[in-house]
Amino acid sequence: MAPTFSTISNSFAILILGLLISNQEAYGHGCYKSIISFGNSLADTGNLLHINPPDKPPKSGRWPYGITFFKRPTGRYSDGRLLVDFIAQSLGLPFLEPFIGSKNANASNRNFSKGVNFAVAGATALNQSFLEKYGVFNPLTNVSLGTQLDWFKEFFSTFCKTNPDCKTFLQTSLILVGEIGGNEYNYAFVQGTDIEVIESFVTAIISDISFTVQELIKLGASTVLVPGNLPTGCLPYYLSYYEDSDEKEYDRKTGCLNWLNGFSEHHNDLLQMELNRIRGLYPYATIIYGDYYNAAMRIYLSPNKFGFTSVLRACCGAGGPYNYNASAECSTPPATVCGDPSRYVSWDGIHFTEAAYRRIAQGLLEGPYTIPLIRTVCSSISRISGLSEY
Numbered sequence: 001m002a003p004t005f006s007t008i009s010n011s012f013a014i015l016i017l018g019l020l021i022s023n024q025e026a027y028g029h030g031c032y033k034s035i036i037s038f039g040n041s042l043a044d045t046g047n048l049l050h051i052n053p054p055d056k057p058p059k060s061g062r063w064p065y066g067i068t069f070f071k072r073p074t075g076r077y078s079d080g081r082l083l084v085d086f087i088a089q090s091l092g093l094p095f096l097e098p099f100i101g102s103k104n105a106n107a108s109n110r111n112f113s114k115g116v117n118f119a120v121a122g123a124t125a126l127n128q129s130f131l132e133k134y135g136v137f138n139p140l141t142n143v144s145l146g147t148q149l150d151w152f153k154e155f156f157s158t159f160c161k162t163n164p165d166c167k168t169f170l171q172t173s174l175i176l177v178g179e180i181g182g183n184e185y186n187y188a189f190v191q192g193t194d195i196e197v198i199e200s201f202v203t204a205i206i207s208d209i210s211f212t213v214q215e216l217i218k219l220g221a222s223t224v225l226v227p228g229n230l231p232t233g234c235l236p237y238y239l240s241y242y243e244d245s246d247e248k249e250y251d252r253k254t255g256c257l258n259w260l261n262g263f264s265e266h267h268n269d270l271l272q273m274e275l276n277r278i279r280g281l282y283p284y285a286t287i288i289y290g291d292y293y294n295a296a297m298r299i300y301l302s303p304n305k306f307g308f309t310s311v312l313r314a315c316c317g318a319g320g321p322y323n324y325n326a327s328a329e330c331s332t333p334p335a336t337v338c339g340d341p342s343r344y345v346s347w348d349g350i351h352f353t354e355a356a357y358r359r360i361a362q363g364l365l366e367g368p369y370t371i372p373l374i375r376t377v378c379s380s381i382s383r384i385s386g387l388s389e390y
């Protein structure tokens with residue numbers, strides 16, 4: 001009996017091995033065949049640029065945005081690549097196409113089979129009517145996470161008409177939902193909204209994010225990465241606005257505003273509790289938390305270790321203690337750009353440099369900053385290029 005059993009189990013093992021190999025081939029070298037992204041300026045690869053009329057481009061459509069990598073403004077709020085671009089490269093995928101096409105492009109030539117990006121700079125999780133009710137004004141866009149989900153549903157139903165395999169497309173996509181929600185805080189704090197009102201946004205934002213994740217899973221998504229908020233107390237934007245804060249308000253090691261970082265951590269704690277809850281509802285889906293907060297915080301804590309010499313001063317700006325002036329932001333005269341953006345963490349006072357995004361991406365993909373560890377979900381992600389091992 002023993003030989004027979006062993007033969008059966010051998011052929012069973014070969015069958016399993018065969019399935020594993022063909023599965024890996026099907027997924028490409030990075031486990032996922034495509035990326036679908038929702039969010040704001042941290043992930044926008046051109047949507048706001050294409051939404052705005054050509055004679056009124058957003059700042060990201062003007063020089064010196066793109067100075068380091070693309071060598072032209074692409075609509076990305078950075079000097080080069082964003083976190084999503086580094087994730088795409090590590091998965092062996094092309095840079096993400098913005099869903100909103102250029103007005104000059106031939107729409108029928110656009111191909112989203114390797115990914116599609118719905119993120120819009122300035123976008124909020126909460127919708128415009130909700131924010132208006134609390135007197136919060138969005139100066140950049142009326143697009144919310146709900147709008148992006150509607151765009152996705154419209155896209156997906158069209159895509160399914162020409163691609164009978166569209167369920168597989170969704171199943172084999174890495175879907176990024178966020179970071180989103182940071183902007184309503186950014187707007188509300190500097191517009192003087194009561195802190196109690198802003199605190200009440202937290203659960204509303206998380207419920208919108210959760211709703212979106214669940215809708216995507218119901219449509220067939222199997223891997224969703226949901227990032228938390230950044231340590232906003234380290235951004236020149238806030239450090240300048242709250243410039244005359246008491247010395248006690250600052251973290252002595254980093255120079256960041258403690259209470260604002262505490263606010264981000266509070267948001268992130270509640271977000272993770274909600275993700276845990278929905279993991280229970282959809283055990284067959286993989287819901288990954290992206291710990292942007294700590295992936296960025298390790299840079300603020302040891303900048304020299306990562307080659308940064310300027311941490312709280314923006315590379316592109318018009319002066320002031322943090323080189324950020326809300327009335328003369330990057331790309332607006334008299335703002336100027338620093339000599340070596342790769343030494344700066346902050347690009348324009350709100351967004352990171354490509355160098356910082358690259359490090360944050362490394363922290364997520366190679367380091368410990370996702371829950372569960374992304375390497376346990378996908379073992380074949382390539383290392384982030386141009387950096388020593390994590």
Ligand SMILES: *[C@@H]1O[C@H](CO)[C@@H](O)[C@H](O)[C@H]1NC(C)=O
Nearest residue numbers: 103104105106107108109110
């Ligand atoms: C758009 O591209 C398609 C396919 O390449 C082509 O047939 C069509 O003529 C193009 N339309 C315009 C307006 O350029």
Ligand SMILES: *[C@@H]1O[C@H](CO)[C@@H](O)[C@H](O)[C@H]1NC(C)=O
Nearest residue numbers: 108109110111112113114162
């Ligand atoms: C889209 O691109 C993929 C490869 O990137 C290709 O296999 C597919 O045929 C293209 N689809 C169309 C409609 O051109």
Ligand SMILES: *[C@@H]1O[C@H](CO)[C@@H](O)[C@H](O)[C@H]1NC(C)=O
Nearest residue numbers: 126127128129130146204208
């Ligand atoms: C805006 O969000 C609120 C709260 O989630 C919801 O009740 C309302 O229907 C939404 N409005 C629109 C126009 O989507």
Ligand SMILES: *[C@@H]1O[C@H](CO)[C@@H](O)[C@H](O)[C@H]1NC(C)=O
Nearest residue numbers: 127128141142143144146147
């Ligand atoms: C946003 O504004 C545009 C242009 O005014 C309008 O066409 C669109 O319907 C608005 N979208 C939402 C979600 O309010």
Ligand SMILES: *[C@@H]1O[C@H](CO)[C@@H](O)[C@H](O)[C@H]1NC(C)=O
Nearest residue numbers: 318319320325327328333334
């Ligand atoms: C900010 O920029 C405006 C516009 O150029 C200028 O008038 C103002 O003095 C600047 N503020 C500071 C603190 O430099």
